[in-house]
Amino acid sequence: MVTAMGVSVGLTAGAIMAKGTIRQKERWAAPLLTMEKIGSWAITEPGSGSDAFGSMMATAKRKGDGYVLNGSKTFITNGPFADTIVFICKLDEGNDPRERKVVSFILDKGMPGLTQSKPLRKMGMHSSPTGQLFLEDVLVEKERLIGESEEAAGGRSGAKATFGTERSGVAAMALGIVEQCLEKSIDYAKTRVQFGRPIGEFQLIQLKLAKMEVARMNIQNIVFRQIEMSAQKKPMPFAAASACKLYTAQAAMEVALEAVQLFGGNGYMAEYQVEQLCRDAKVLQIYAGTDEIQTSQIARSLLGGA
Numbered sequence: 001m002v003t004a005m006g007v008s009v010g011l012t013a014g015a016i017m018a019k020g021t022i023r024q025k026e027r028w029a030a031p032l033l034t035m036e037k038i039g040s041w042a043i044t045e046p047g048s049g050s051d052a053f054g055s056m057m058a059t060a061k062r063k064g065d066g067y068v069l070n071g072s073k074t075f076i077t078n079g080p081f082a083d084t085i086v087f088i089c090k091l092d093e094g095n096d097p098r099e100r101k102v103v104s105f106i107l108d109k110g111m112p113g114l115t116q117s118k119p120l121r122k123m124g125m126h127s128s129p130t131g132q133l134f135l136e137d138v139l140v141e142k143e144r145l146i147g148e149s150e151e152a153a154g155g156r157s158g159a160k161a162t163f164g165t166e167r168s169g170v171a172a173m174a175l176g177i178v179e180q181c182l183e184k185s186i187d188y189a190k191t192r193v194q195f196g197r198p199i200g201e202f203q204l205i206q207l208k209l210a211k212m213e214v215a216r217m218n219i220q221n222i223v224f225r226q227i228e229m230s231a232q233k234k235p236m237p238f239a240a241a242s243a244c245k246l247y248t249a250q251a252a253m254e255v256a257l258e259a260v261q262l263f264g265g266n267g268y269m270a271e272y273q274v275e276q277l278c279r280d281a282k283v284l285q286i287y288a289g290t291d292e293i294q295t296s297q298i299a300r301s302l303l304g305g306a
């Protein structure tokens with residue numbers, strides 16, 4: 001649920017608020033911020049995930065005073081139900097796709113040529129619908145181009161800023177998962193009796209609880225740091241946001257797996273909920289940039305690259 005809300009408010013409205021015109025903010029961002037409408041932010045395509053810009057095939061071609069949009073997007077949070085979609089594509093001026101400008105448009109549900117798929121079946125995060133978008137010759141006026149100028153239209157820097165926001169959001173979700181796992185594990189360790197003793201008296205179980213608490217404290221500190229920086233209107237540097245995302249996603253996954261282990265057979269059963277937390281945690285290592293992509297971005301920054 002937090003993923004679905006985060007994408008609608010943080011990413012979709014966030015992208016419009018960051019680079020849109022006042023009219024665009026009023027018309028499209030306001031109903032997302034008040035949650036009257038649901039938003040999607042669409043960059044991933046069947047052939048372009050980690051290499052989001054390089055392999056992007058979706059296009060905008062100028063037509064009269066507006067544009068014609070084509071392409072397909074996949075794994076889009078809220079895609080099946082979104083009222084408002086930020087669609088990221090490349091401006092096709094007949095040049096090499098790798099050299100094209102990146103531009104973003106705001107689309108409305110029901111526009112001719114836009115198809116929103118049914119939700120895809122997936123491993124976890126079942127309360128956050130994920131789907132595909134198909135655009136076939138969708139005609140849009142210039143007022144839907146974010147910023148209403150090809151130069152200011154969100155582009156690579158706009159999308160990159162959204163990646164930063166997305167990465168920061170993962171830490172808060174990781175904290176929720178870890179807190180839930182720890183709380184449930186403590187209760188279970190106190191009440192589950194084996195060999196005549198609560199399992200919490202075994203040192204191997206205590207080690208698991210202690211490691212979960214260390215992870216919880218670390219993630220909480222990261223979230224507090226992000227809140228402090230945001231309150232001071234200081235954007236977190238991109239590599240730092242990647243480091244936070246990488247650490248918190250991995251820690252949540254490790255904690256959730258250990259919670260399942262601590263619950264034994266019950267941990268593998270849906271009834272005890274740690275199984276769900278474990279399935280939910282996995283996606284934190286995949287969306288908003290995989291662990292591998294975060295790792296290489298942190299290293300590139302340390303070595304003085306972009």
Ligand SMILES: Cc1cc2nc3c(=O)[nH]c(=O)nc-3n(C[C@H](O)[C@H](O)[C@H](O)COP(=O)(O)OP(=O)(O)OC[C@H]3O[C@@H](n4cnc5c(N)ncnc54)[C@H](O)[C@@H]3O)c2cc1C
Pocket residue numbers: 007041042043044048049050051074075076077078122125130283286287288289290291292293296
């Ligand atoms: C539940 C869910 C919700 C999502 N929501 C959205 C959304 O709202 N909007 C949106 O646009 N996208 C969304 N995504 C897409 C998500 O951001 C991508 O799945 C993710 O970026 C990875 O891309 P990919 O799936 O194409 O994997 P690939 O890029 O094909 O990667 C496959 C594997 O190769 C590795 N790899 C790739 N390149 C490198 C490299 N250079 N070095 C080392 N390893 C590499 C990856 O780390 C991964 O392990 C969502 C995905 C999921 C699962």
